[in-house]
Amino acid sequence: NAGVTQTPKFQVLKTGQSMTLQCAQDMNHNSMYWYRQDPGMGLRLIYYSASEGTTDKGEVPNGYNVSRLNKREFSLRLESAAPSQTSVYFCASRYGRTEAFFGQGTRLTVV
Protein backbone atom coordinates (compact mmCIF):
# COMPACT_ATOMS: atom_id res chain seq x y z
CA ASN A 1 0.00 0.00 0.00
CA ALA A 2 1.34 3.42 -0.98
CA GLY A 3 -0.84 5.22 1.61
CA VAL A 4 -0.95 8.97 0.97
CA THR A 5 1.08 10.17 -2.01
CA GLN A 6 1.88 13.82 -2.62
CA THR A 7 3.36 15.32 -5.75
CA PRO A 8 5.62 17.13 -6.28
CA LYS A 9 8.00 16.69 -3.34
CA PHE A 10 9.76 19.99 -3.99
CA GLN A 11 8.78 23.10 -5.95
CA VAL A 12 10.12 26.61 -6.44
CA LEU A 13 7.72 29.23 -7.77
CA LYS A 14 8.06 32.86 -8.68
CA THR A 15 5.67 35.34 -7.07
CA GLY A 16 2.43 35.40 -9.02
CA GLN A 17 2.79 31.96 -10.58
CA SER A 18 0.13 29.34 -10.07
CA MET A 19 0.42 25.66 -9.31
CA THR A 20 -1.55 22.68 -8.07
CA LEU A 21 -0.36 20.30 -5.38
CA GLN A 22 -1.65 16.79 -5.89
CA CYS A 23 -2.63 14.28 -3.24
CA ALA A 24 -3.93 10.74 -3.66
CA GLN A 25 -4.75 8.02 -1.14
CA ASP A 26 -5.36 4.34 -1.75
CA MET A 27 -6.92 3.44 1.61
CA ASN A 28 -10.55 4.13 0.64
CA HIS A 29 -10.68 6.94 3.20
CA ASN A 30 -13.61 9.32 3.11
CA SER A 31 -11.95 12.41 4.64
CA MET A 32 -8.94 14.29 3.26
CA TYR A 33 -7.01 17.31 4.53
CA TRP A 34 -4.46 19.93 3.54
CA TYR A 35 -2.16 21.46 6.16
CA ARG A 36 0.75 23.85 5.98
CA GLN A 37 3.70 23.81 8.34
CA ASP A 38 6.06 26.75 8.57
CA PRO A 39 9.60 26.21 9.93
CA GLY A 40 9.59 25.49 13.66
CA MET A 41 5.81 25.74 13.83
CA GLY A 42 2.76 23.54 14.12
CA LEU A 43 0.39 22.33 11.42
CA ARG A 44 -2.37 24.67 10.34
CA LEU A 45 -5.44 23.40 8.54
CA ILE A 46 -6.02 25.01 5.14
CA TYR A 47 -9.00 23.06 3.80
CA TYR A 48 -10.58 19.73 4.41
CA SER A 49 -13.06 17.42 2.72
CA ALA A 50 -15.09 15.35 5.16
CA SER A 51 -16.50 13.25 2.34
CA GLU A 52 -16.44 13.09 -1.44
CA GLY A 53 -18.33 16.08 -2.84
CA THR A 54 -17.79 18.39 0.14
CA THR A 55 -15.02 20.82 1.05
CA ASP A 56 -14.73 23.21 3.97
CA LYS A 57 -12.38 25.97 5.02
CA GLY A 58 -9.90 25.41 7.79
CA GLU A 59 -7.89 27.94 9.79
CA VAL A 60 -5.89 29.53 6.96
CA PRO A 61 -7.79 29.19 3.63
CA ASN A 62 -6.97 32.56 2.07
CA GLY A 63 -4.97 32.30 -1.14
CA TYR A 64 -5.86 28.65 -1.72
CA ASN A 65 -8.51 26.61 -3.48
CA VAL A 66 -9.18 22.90 -3.34
CA SER A 67 -10.86 20.26 -5.43
CA ARG A 68 -12.02 16.85 -4.25
CA LEU A 69 -11.70 15.24 -7.65
CA ASN A 70 -12.98 11.83 -6.51
CA LYS A 71 -12.72 9.74 -3.38
CA ARG A 72 -9.00 9.16 -3.88
CA GLU A 73 -7.77 12.60 -4.88
CA PHE A 74 -7.73 16.01 -3.21
CA SER A 75 -5.79 18.83 -4.85
CA LEU A 76 -4.66 22.20 -3.51
CA ARG A 77 -4.27 25.13 -5.88
CA LEU A 78 -2.35 28.36 -5.44
CA GLU A 79 -3.70 30.79 -8.03
CA SER A 80 -1.12 33.54 -7.49
CA ALA A 81 1.73 32.42 -5.25
CA ALA A 82 3.13 34.80 -2.64
CA PRO A 83 6.32 34.53 -0.55
CA SER A 84 4.10 34.12 2.54
CA GLN A 85 2.99 30.78 1.08
CA THR A 86 6.50 29.36 1.36
CA SER A 87 5.95 26.35 3.57
CA VAL A 88 5.78 22.58 3.76
CA TYR A 89 2.37 21.30 2.72
CA PHE A 90 1.00 18.04 4.08
CA CYS A 91 -1.94 16.09 2.82
CA ALA A 92 -3.71 13.61 5.10
CA SER A 93 -6.61 11.20 4.92
CA ARG A 94 -8.67 9.13 7.31
CA TYR A 95 -11.77 6.98 7.65
CA GLY A 96 -14.43 8.43 9.93
CA ARG A 97 -13.26 9.47 13.36
CA THR A 98 -9.97 7.65 13.41
CA GLU A 99 -6.35 8.64 13.09
CA ALA A 100 -5.27 10.52 9.98
CA PHE A 101 -2.47 9.24 7.78
CA PHE A 102 -0.05 11.77 6.34
CA GLY A 103 1.91 12.09 3.15
CA GLN A 104 5.61 12.97 3.13
CA GLY A 105 4.98 16.62 2.33
CA THR A 106 5.62 19.09 -0.48
CA ARG A 107 8.30 21.68 0.17
CA LEU A 108 7.28 24.87 -1.60
CA THR A 109 9.42 27.98 -1.93
CA VAL A 110 8.02 31.16 -3.45
CA VAL A 111 10.65 33.70 -4.49
Added chain:
Amino acid sequence: GESVGLHLPTLSVQEGDNSIINCAYSNSASDYFIWYKQESGKGPQFIIDIRSNMDKRQGQRVTVLLNKTVKHLSLQIAATQPGDSAVYFCADNAGGTSYGKLTFGQGTILTVHP
Protein backbone atom coordinates in the same frame (compact mmCIF):
# COMPACT_ATOMS: atom_id res chain seq x y z
CA GLY B 1 -6.01 22.33 19.58
CA GLU B 2 -5.40 25.63 17.91
CA SER B 3 -2.11 26.71 16.46
CA VAL B 4 -1.31 30.18 17.68
CA GLY B 5 1.66 30.80 15.38
CA LEU B 6 4.27 30.70 18.13
CA HIS B 7 7.58 28.84 18.05
CA LEU B 8 7.42 25.45 19.65
CA PRO B 9 8.14 24.85 23.36
CA THR B 10 10.87 22.36 24.19
CA LEU B 11 11.35 19.55 26.70
CA SER B 12 14.74 18.01 27.43
CA VAL B 13 15.07 14.75 29.35
CA GLN B 14 17.69 12.12 30.09
CA GLU B 15 17.46 8.67 28.56
CA GLY B 16 15.43 6.42 30.83
CA ASP B 17 13.41 9.24 32.38
CA ASN B 18 9.67 9.50 31.95
CA SER B 19 8.44 12.38 29.76
CA ILE B 20 5.20 14.28 30.03
CA ILE B 21 4.03 16.44 27.15
CA ASN B 22 1.02 18.65 27.63
CA CYS B 23 -1.59 20.08 25.29
CA ALA B 24 -4.51 22.43 25.80
CA TYR B 25 -7.48 22.47 23.46
CA SER B 26 -10.12 25.14 23.17
CA ASN B 27 -13.16 23.51 21.60
CA SER B 28 -15.42 22.04 24.28
CA ALA B 29 -17.28 20.14 21.51
CA SER B 30 -14.17 18.15 20.56
CA ASP B 31 -14.76 14.46 21.10
CA TYR B 32 -11.73 12.68 19.73
CA PHE B 33 -8.05 13.37 20.32
CA ILE B 34 -4.86 12.09 18.73
CA TRP B 35 -1.15 12.35 19.53
CA TYR B 36 1.34 12.44 16.68
CA LYS B 37 5.14 12.23 16.49
CA GLN B 38 6.99 14.08 13.75
CA GLU B 39 10.62 13.40 12.97
CA SER B 40 12.70 15.85 10.99
CA GLY B 41 11.77 15.93 7.31
CA LYS B 42 8.85 13.53 7.68
CA GLY B 43 5.10 13.68 7.97
CA PRO B 44 3.40 13.19 11.36
CA GLN B 45 3.00 9.60 12.57
CA PHE B 46 0.19 8.33 14.78
CA ILE B 47 1.09 7.42 18.36
CA ILE B 48 -2.15 7.00 20.31
CA ASP B 49 -5.70 8.30 20.40
CA ILE B 50 -8.48 8.72 22.94
CA ARG B 51 -12.20 9.40 22.74
CA SER B 52 -14.03 11.81 24.99
CA ASN B 53 -15.83 9.02 26.86
CA MET B 54 -12.48 7.95 28.33
CA ASP B 55 -9.99 9.74 30.57
CA LYS B 56 -7.01 7.44 30.15
CA ARG B 57 -5.66 5.12 27.51
CA GLN B 58 -2.43 3.15 27.47
CA GLY B 59 -0.27 1.91 24.66
CA GLN B 60 3.20 0.52 24.48
CA ARG B 61 5.31 2.85 26.69
CA VAL B 62 2.79 5.66 26.15
CA THR B 63 -0.24 6.82 28.10
CA VAL B 64 -2.66 9.56 27.17
CA LEU B 65 -4.69 11.37 29.84
CA LEU B 66 -7.71 13.51 29.04
CA ASN B 67 -9.20 16.08 31.41
CA LYS B 68 -12.32 17.46 29.76
CA THR B 69 -13.08 19.77 32.67
CA VAL B 70 -10.03 21.92 31.97
CA LYS B 71 -9.69 20.92 28.30
CA HIS B 72 -6.25 19.41 28.78
CA LEU B 73 -4.51 16.44 27.24
CA SER B 74 -1.17 14.89 28.18
CA LEU B 75 1.11 12.27 26.69
CA GLN B 76 3.33 10.30 29.03
CA ILE B 77 6.28 8.40 27.58
CA ALA B 78 7.86 5.83 29.90
CA ALA B 79 11.61 5.12 29.88
CA THR B 80 12.28 7.70 27.18
CA GLN B 81 14.80 6.68 24.53
CA PRO B 82 16.94 8.75 22.13
CA GLY B 83 14.71 7.52 19.31
CA ASP B 84 11.81 9.33 20.95
CA SER B 85 13.43 12.68 20.13
CA ALA B 86 10.98 14.44 17.81
CA VAL B 87 8.20 17.01 17.75
CA TYR B 88 4.96 15.88 19.37
CA PHE B 89 1.56 17.27 18.42
CA CYS B 90 -1.91 16.76 19.77
CA ALA B 91 -4.90 17.04 17.46
CA ASP B 92 -8.57 17.29 18.22
CA ASN B 93 -11.65 16.45 16.22
CA ALA B 94 -14.52 18.87 16.37
CA GLY B 95 -18.02 17.57 16.74
CA GLY B 96 -21.35 18.91 15.58
CA THR B 97 -21.45 20.98 12.38
CA SER B 98 -17.66 20.80 12.04
CA TYR B 99 -17.69 17.03 11.81
CA GLY B 100 -14.45 15.84 10.27
CA LYS B 101 -12.44 18.96 11.10
CA LEU B 102 -9.10 17.93 12.61
CA THR B 103 -6.93 20.70 14.03
CA PHE B 104 -3.52 20.53 15.64
CA GLY B 105 -2.09 22.02 18.78
CA GLN B 106 1.14 23.96 18.98
CA GLY B 107 3.54 21.02 19.37
CA THR B 108 6.45 20.31 21.71
CA ILE B 109 10.04 19.50 20.77
CA LEU B 110 11.29 16.56 22.85
CA THR B 111 15.05 16.06 23.09
CA VAL B 112 16.36 12.93 24.81
CA HIS B 113 19.97 13.02 25.97
CA PRO B 114 21.90 9.72 26.18
